[in-house]
Amino acid sequence: MSHAPLTYWIDQPAHRRWLSRHGQHLLDFGKAARLPDGGFGWLDEAGRLDNACRPQTLVTARMTHTYALAALQGLPGATMLVDHGLRALETMFFDHEAGGWFSEAQEAGASSNKEAYLHAFVALAAASATLAGRAGARELLERACHTIETHFWSDEEGAMRENSDRFWQESEAYRGANSNMHSVEAFLAIADALDEPLWRQRALSIAHRLIHEHAASAGYHVIEHFTDDWQPHKEYNKDTPADAFRPYGVTPGHGLEWSRLLLNLEAALLANGEHAPAWLAEDAVAIFDAATRGWAADGQPGFVYTLDFEARPVVCARMHWVPAEGVLAAAALLARTGDARFEHWYRTWWDYIDLYLIDQEKGSWHHELDAQNRPASGTWSGKPDIYHAYQTTLFPRLPLAPTAARWLGHHPQSHL
Known part of the structure; x- marks a missing residue:
């Protein structure tokens, strides 16, 4: 490995200005996803609404969370979009008969199942909006917490159950790391929004x-x-190895995401005077190192989507969220350890993102590339999600704890 850099990128004012400017470009791009009748829709490659896609609860929750972070920074237009998302989560996506949230607006043929993964994002959006001081957000968060505690959280398992039918009569005979990982993210936000340490302990259990x-x-x-x-x-x-949410085998991107979340959890526990076991930081490094085996695993720049359990490539498409999470994990590990090798990865992955993923002509990031790093749509079509990309521009400029919305709300004079 090369010698330690003289200055870390994140300490350089020009780099921080670049992150802020690119983040604003993403926020501007995402505004087109606002649907006149409520919620947020799916944007195509050019940033236009894809009318073939129903209004999505997941996209709406992620957009509401993202614009709540923007509102906390005083960025014009963001507050209206937060309120727009909250109204949709309170009405058109909520099951007023059985409780919980549908995955999409209920029309003929729409699924009525209740998904643990989705409910984690509803809770995250509500928590961020609560910390942004938006009307109705705390009530939405309390409703989401009640649903999670009643139907998804298992004290016996110390983790989240998976999906259920609409009326909560039959649960899926499956447990998933992905829904539990995003529950850790949501639980840290809930703990900060409600000042309830129990949610941090649940995150630790998961x-x-x-x-x-x-x-x-x-x-x-x-x-x-x-x-x-x-x-x-x-x-x-x-x-079906290329499934968008439950792919076969090992997903390097989730290893990177877990690495960062373990450090967020450690920092949150310590900041609140709670015990943070030593394995949190140790495992964060180990899981990061294992995940980097997915980088250029097929001989081309970029992370392959999945590996088998012998670390051989299975799906060689590149997903935009994977290097995004790599950047965040590298930044978190650099902040936690000071080890310059994480700066090497931070720079490497931002260079890759700038060269291949950022669409310099039409805006935002390509959501999927093929094995030769050309725009593709085998698993994802269009550009429906600025959640991963925007967080990549913001989180490296923030401490590991508290959560972004809590920190932004308590440091209004900060120069990001």
């Missing part, structure tokens, strides 16, 4: 099961799929 137990026993590769009694299901989705 991390212990998924990472300190299961991933640690598998060479720190995240096991994504389990039976409902938490037995690894390594053959899950082998016939």
Whole structure:
């Protein structure tokens, strides 16, 4: 590895200005997703609404969270978009008969199942909007917390159950790392929004099961799929390996995301005078190192989407969110350890993002590239999501704890 750099990028004013400017470009691009009748829609490659896609709860929740972070920075236009998203989450996506949230606006043929993954994002959006002081946000957050506690959280398992039918009669015989990972993210935000440390302890319980137990026993590769009694299901989705949310095998991007979240969790526990076990930081480094095996695994720049359990490429498409999470993990590890090797990765992945992912002509990021780093749409079409990209421009400029919305709300004079 090369000698330690004289100055870290994140300490350079020009780099921080670049992050802020690019973040503003993303926010401007995402405004076109606002639907006149409520919620946020799916944008195509050119940034136009794709009318073939129903209004999505996931996109609406992610946009509401993202614009709440923008509103907390005093960026014009953001507050209106937060309120727009909140109204949709309170009305058109909520199941007023059975409780919980549908995955999309209910029309003929729409799924009525209730998804743990989705509810984590509803809670995240509500928590960020609460910290932004938006009317109705706290009530929405309390409703989301009640739904999670009643139907998804398991004290016995110390983790989240998975999906259910509409009326909560039958749960899916499956446990997933992805929904639990985003629940850790949401639980840290809930703890900050409601001043409820119980949610941090729940996040710690999830991390212990998924990472300190299961991933640690598998060479720190995240096991994504389990039976409902938490037995690894390594053959899950082998016939559909490129699934957008439950791909077969090992997903390097989730290892990177977990690495960052473990450090956020450690910092949050310490900041609130709670015990933070030493394994949080140790596992964060180990899981990061395992995830980097997905970088250029097929000989081309970029992270392959998935590997098998022998670290061989399975799906060689490149997803935009993976190097985004790589940047965030590298920045967090650099802040936590001071080890210059993480600066090397931070620079490497931002260079890759700028060269291949940022659409310099039409805006935002290409959401998927093929194995030769050309825009593709095998798993994702269009550009529906600025959540990952925007956080990549913001989080490196913030401390590891508290969560972004809490910190921004308490430091209005900060020069980001």
